[in-house]
Amino acid sequence: MTAYPDLSAQERAEALATERAAYAAFQAQGLALNMARGKPAPxxxxxxxxxLTIVQAREDCFSEDGTDCRNYGVIDGIPEAKRLMALLLDDEPENVFVFGNASLTIMHDAIARCLDFGCLGSQPWSTLDEVRFLCPVPGYDRHFAILEQFGIKMIPVAMTDAGPDMDVVEELVAADPSIKGIWCVPKYSNPTGITYADETVRRLASMACAASDFRIFWDNAYAVHHLYGQDAPDELLDIGIACTESGNPDRYLKFASTSKVTFPGAGIxxxxxxxxxIAEAKRLCGAQMIGHDKLNQLRHARFLPNEQAVKAHMEKQADIIRPKFQLVENMLHEQLGSLGIASWTHPHGGYFVSFDGLPHTAKRTVALAKDAGVVLTGAGATWPYGKDPLDANIRIAPTxxxxxxxxSALDVFCCCVRIAALEALDAS
Amino acid sequence: MTAYPDLSAQERAEALATERAAYAAFQAQGLALNMARGKPAPxxxxxxxxxLTIVQAREDCFSEDGTDCRNYGVIDGIPEAKRLMALLLDDEPENVFVFGNASLTIMHDAIARCLDFGCLGSQPWSTLDEVRFLCPVPGYDRHFAILEQFGIKMIPVAMTDAGPDMDVVEELVAADPSIKGIWCVPKYSNPTGITYADETVRRLASMACAASDFRIFWDNAYAVHHLYGQDAPDELLDIGIACTESGNPDRYLKFASTSKVTFPGAGIxxxxxxxxxIAEAKRLCGAQMIGHDKLNQLRHARFLPNEQAVKAHMEKQADIIRPKFQLVENMLHEQLGSLGIASWTHPHGGYFVSFDGLPHTAKRTVALAKDAGVVLTGAGATWPYGKDPLDANIRIAPTxxxxxxxxSALDVFCCCVRIAALEALDAS
Structure with missing residues (x-):
């Protein structure tokens, strides 16, 4: 097929009529499909x-150090849960603080502590005239929502194939002491699926920051979520080692969860x-909590007792979702590949494909899809304040x-993309 | 026996020598006992x-409205968990927001939201020159620790047999707009064990407050924790109804948990x-969480499906701890009752006995006990900033x-109380 931009106005009008007829047929099907959120399938x-049955009797309720996990206490987690989470965090168990069922809550509360109490003796961020964060885009809407709620100003920084554009990042953090942090999803990034290059990690760790309490919020949500083989995954340089080697050992906070390993609603x-x-977090969290659910920590530590168990489990997960990512790739390629109106990412892991249509088409595409019964992540959600300046990016969540x-959903989606593109080309 | 204050100096010296010999004998036993925290016994x-086994297969994982409790979502809790917690909160399920395993975290975060965002449109408390709270004393150290960490100034108010001294409370809140809240453990209070009189609840609900966004933090931790019969418990007037009837429907926030109903470390x-x-909390919490552990909500709702099940369960709990409270009462009465150096409370429920020695004896008593292998709640812990002006109050946690x-622990404790009293009388 000829790329849409190369068609004559007449040809485009004919193509649009064809697509609208197809779209009407989709609408008539009364579909109710959802590609909006990164939720695991049943x-x-x-x-x-x-x-569910790994802790079922009295004698199962004790951690390896003898703690009765039914009772109060152990604010930072039982030893075996620290070991499991250290695997996901690529760190040592002694550096791990195990919380409840959501890394989102940990990240929210970590930012709240910076605002209320500063970092290791620095001035509380809430007492400053302005606090800013760097937000690689496209990025994760829930990261942005935390900052927006706390009134932290977000500065978008473009993602490249190697991670955030480090030339821009370095220039900004060197010049502006109000820039206190950066959000990173360093592996199989949400939504682009790329993994930060070693050089990116090293530059983040070593860059000169005007704010001495600059923090890298390292949301390693997809650490073990490889699509194509557990033994040939994307490799990510450890931010902790990189920061320590650069003389900035306190610059990073790593986060991970089992939400997309076991049960999203009932993980650790x-x-x-x-x-x-970690010492500061334990001290401050002491006013907020006595300890998290240690029985659920036990369940997880026994279900996934070592790296081999995690690998075997994630291989089964990959077997279920790999065909879905392949279907996305194949259908987008077949239905849009030659039209000159779209590009998308080809992740080796994670939960998303990042899709870019022509400028000024994302909102229209999402609205069209919704009216045909296919719910997509809202256009703009991948940008701070929900404002994608090009109105081009859409996050596809195929799991x-x-x-x-x-x-079915992709058939509708591609049709909507084509309509939106033809309309936009006509308007331009 | 003669009351110590009525003894001659010579008689007190002899009594002290006797007690010190007894104390030395206790020390020689190498005890390691703990009456410090309100922890349930194994x-x-x-x-x-x-x-542990009530949710064990795939088909068990769905709430009554069909939600797959393994996956993300449902920020405020599944319907059956709301019903259970409504029983503990003496409220309607539609007014309930179910969180994770700790009411302490809910209370901490509720205060953090007031500081960061105000209440229903009021000015954020953190932007005010000063924020103060009323703290009935003796009270709960973890309540005080939250306020201290956030820099909220605590004003102690004496507890009476009917709850906080309402004459004082009313005068303070009417005059000072910086007083934004009051901590209440209204039933079987921590540590006095008293239950607020209806009149106290009505006065709290209806009093004129200089701060329009004054909030009553109603920590109903011991709502169903009756020691002497589930059918003749202390009765507590509902603060929600009282506030609504007084035209102050938004003045209260109620909190409860299953920590001392099921598993302290793994409850809801x-x-x-x-x-x-509730609508404001849901909106603000949306940046912090997607949903709490719904599988654990399911477990609890199925284990305690109705009021009868809760009552039967709490009757079993009472059967275990009632003899402990009776032992405390009997031993304190026998060993201290006639000496004129101590008084204590006689709770019908809850987890604590509040003990008052002579002025300037609490720290000494706790230190003596510790050196004989008996850990008590720190003296002063029941007061804001850990400062009991009389140095007289000690919380006893017998469960x-x-x-x-x-x-054994009470033998040691009573001996230490007698030594501290004799020393104090000599010094005075």
Whole structure:
């Protein structure tokens, strides 16, 4: 097929009429499909059903150090849970603080502590005239929502194939002491799926920051979420080692959870950081909590007792979702590949494909899809304040639907993309 | 025996020598006993072991409205968990927001939200020159620790047999707009064990407050924790109804948990409040969490499906701890009752006995006990900033030790009280 931009006005009008007829046919089907959120499919959840029966009697309730996990206490987690989360965090158990079921809550609360109490003796961020964060875009809407709620100003920085554009990052953080942090999803990034290059990690760790309490919020949500083989995954340089080697040992806070390993609603989550950062977090969290759910920590530590168990489990997860990512790739390629109106990422792991249409088409595409019964992540969600300046980016989340549902949803999506593109080309 | 204050100096010296000899004998036993924290005993935890197997297969994982409790979502809790927590909160399920395993975290975060965002449109408390709270004393150290960490100034108000001294409370809140809240443990209060009189609840609900966004933090931690019969408990007037009837429907926030119903480390907790307060909390918490552990909500809702089940369960709990409270009462009466140096409370429920020695004896008593192997709650812990102006109050937590351990600990404790009293009388 000829690329749309190369068609004559007449040809485009004919193509648009054809697409609109196809779209009307989709609408008539009364579809109800969802590609909006990164939710595991029920078949993935079934892989973790043994969790439910792994702690079932009195004698199962004790951690390896003898703690009765039914009772109060142990604010930072039982030893075996620290070991498991250290695997996901690429760190040592002694640097791990295990929390409840959500890394989102840990990240929110970590920022709240910076605002209320500063970092290791620095001035509380809430007392400053302005606090800013760097936000690689496209990025994760829930990261942005935390900052927006706290009134932290967000500065978008473009993502490259190697991570955030480090020339821009370095220039900004060197010049502006109000820039206190950066959000990073360093592996199989949400939504682009890329993994930060070693050089990017080293530059983040070593760059000169005007703010001495600059913090890298390292949300390693997809640390073990490889699509194409557990033994040939994307490799990520450890930010902790890089920061320590650069003489900035307190610059990073790492986060991870089992949300997309076991049960999203009933997993465990953790933070890893320098000894000083962990000690400060434990001290401040002492007013907020006595300890998190240690029985659920036990369940997870016994279900995934070592690296081999995690690998074997994630291989089963990959077997379920790999065909969905392949379907996305194949259908986008077939239906849009030659039209000159779209590009998208080709992740080796994680939960998303990042899609870019022509400028001024993302909102229209999402609205069209919604009216045909296909819910997508809102256009703009991948940008701070929901404002994608090009109105081009859409996050595709293929895991939740079945393959059949996904195929139907992608048929509709591609049709909507074509309509929006033809309309935009006509308007330009 | 003659009351110590009526003894001659010579007689007191002889008594002190006798007590010191007894104390030396206790020290020689190498005891290691703990009456410090309100932790349930292992036998109490065993009552809830069925929780571990009540959700064990795929088909068990769905709430009554069909939600797959393994996956993300449902920020405010599944319907059956709201019903259970409504029982503990004496409220309607639609006013309930179910959280994670700790009411302490809910309370901490509720205060953090007031500081960061104000209440229903009021000015954020953190932007005010000063924020103060009323703290009935003796009270709960973890309540005070939250306020201290956030820099909220604490004003002690004496507890009476009917709750906080309302004449003082009313005068303070009417005059000072910086007084934004009051901590209340309204039933079987921590540590006095008293339950607020209806008149106290009505006065709290209806009093004129200079701060329009004054909030009553109603920590109903011991709502169903009756020692002497589930059918003749202390009765507590509902603060929600009282506030609504007084035209102050948004003044209260209620908190409760299953920490001392099922497993302290692995229970569920909830808040109840007006529709406006719950809606605001849901909106603000949306940046912090996607949803709490719904599988654990399911476990609890199925283990305690109705009021009868809660009552039967709490009757078993009471059977275990009632003899411990009776032992405390009997031993204190026998060993200290006639000496004129101590008074204590006689609770009908809850987890504590509040003990008052002579002025300037609490720290000494706790230190003596510690050196003889008996850990008590730190003297002063029941007061803001850890400062009991009389140095007289000690919280006794009798639930964790066995009856035999408790008897040994109380022998030591009473001996230490007598030594500290004799020393104080000599010094005065």
């Amino acid at each position: 078949a993935q959840l079934d892989l973790s059903l043994p969790l 989550a953790a933070m890893a950081a320098s000894a000083a950062n 939740m639907p079945t393959l059949e549902e996904l195929a | 036998a109490q935890l065993d009552l809830s072991l069925p929780l 907790a909830a808040m109840a409040a007006s529709a406006a307060n 964790m030790p066995t009856l035999e351990e408790l008897a």
